[in-house]
Amino acid sequence: MALSRHETRIKAFQALYQLFFEKNTDLTIEQAVKNAFTGEEDDIAELQESEFLIELVKGALEHRVEIDSLISQHLKNWKIEQLNSVDVLILRMGVLEINFIGDTPAAVVINEMINLSKMFSNKKSEQLINAVLDHIAKSKNKSEEMH
Numbered sequence: 001m002a003l004s005r006h007e008t009r010i011k012a013f014q015a016l017y018q019l020f021f022e023k024n025t026d027l028t029i030e031q032a033v034k035n036a037f038t039g040e041e042d043d044i045a046e047l048q049e050s051e052f053l054i055e056l057v058k059g060a061l062e063h064r065v066e067i068d069s070l071i072s073q074h075l076k077n078w079k080i081e082q083l084n085s086v087d088v089l090i091l092r093m094g095v096l097e098i099n100f101i102g103d104t105p106a107a108v109v110i111n112e113m114i115n116l117s118k119m120f121s122n123k124k125s126e127q128l129i130n131a132v133l134d135h136i137a138k139s140k141n142k143s144e145e146m147h
Contacts, residue, residue, distance in 0.1 A: 106137035
């Protein structure tokens with residue numbers, strides 16, 4: 001049985017967390033993704049099928065500078081360095097999906113990122129993630145309408 005997009009986003013978050021915040025600098029994308037499945041033997045088979053999972057992990061790494069710049073532009077009275085690292089990671093995933101992957105409606109992506117926040121962060125983070133991603137989605141829509 002294939003992973004749902006929701007489950008895939010959770011695994012991508014877990015892999016990205018390892019890549020961004022753990023001290024093991026030799027960790028590869030492939031190892032981080034496998035680690036996200038540790039103890040779930042049935043899901044290992046899904047790993048090979050999940051192009052979306054790999055797209056989320058690689059995309060967040062490849063577009064990090066652009067994504068962080070977008071996040072910074074939409075933060076009010078905060079700098080990205082002041083945010084909780086979990087929130088930054090969730091925001092990166094959301095911006096990646098909204099601005100770079102674009103195959104899921106922004107409202108769905110925002111809802112998914114709020115759900116990740118509920119699982120891995122705190123109540124205040126939900127509001128921040130919602131506000132920042134909503135502003136980014138709206139500005140993307142405006143720029144597309146101009147072209």
